[in-house]
Amino acid sequence: MKTSDLAREYESKSDQELLRLSLVTEELTEEAKNVLADEMARRRIDSSALMEAARHEEQERKAQNERDIGTLGFSLLFFSGRMRFGKGDRVYDPKTASERFKTTVFIVLFCFPLIPTGTYIVQRNRESPLDLTSLERLPLDWEQVLRVWVVATGSILAFIWLIRILSHLNTLRELVQRLLH
Secondary structure (H helix, E strand, O other): OOHHHHHHHHHHOOHHHHHHHHOOHHHOOHHHHHHHHHHHHHHOOOOHHHHHHHHHHHHHHHHHHHHOOOOOEEEOOOOEEEEEEEEEEEEEEOOOOEEEEEEEEEEEEOOEEEEEEEEEEEEEEOOEEEEEEEEEEEOOOHHHHHHHHHHHHHHHHHHHHHHHHHHHHHHHHHHHHHHHO
16 A cells, blocks of 8 residues: 555544554554554654553453443344353342343354353343343353253253154044044
8 A cells, every 4th residue: 555545544544543553553564654653743642641541441442342242132033143041150139139140142043052152240130130231251161051051952852852742642642532433
């Protein structure tokens, strides 16, 4: 990319975008670093205080993204999406009517938890149980993942078993009706 093109591109960026870009100068070419430094000097946003504030803001943004549980729910198409399962290490605070617990978010297909995407410590108020606040992201809790998979698999097997029993009962009922008539 030409220097003039870089200069135009950097001119069109906001001060925040330039400060954020200055935090990752190791990813820029020498030419881009020089154009960036010139643009920041022209705008007088190259002070160490501003740079430190931008660095702190970027660390906060990354920490928030790390804690963010994302959007939960699923699409009616294949009943797929992201859902949370499990409620480990639950602590209830009666004063605030809130509970804090460890949960794991899964990618689901036909409401079956397939792929765990993260384990979080979350908090929710009893008055609005669907409104979760993610407090911290933890390493994947494989014990919780295995429990969720075992319960989900057991539920599917129980459902299949129930269908088989009902179909046998229906066959038995038809046989009894034939014998009586």
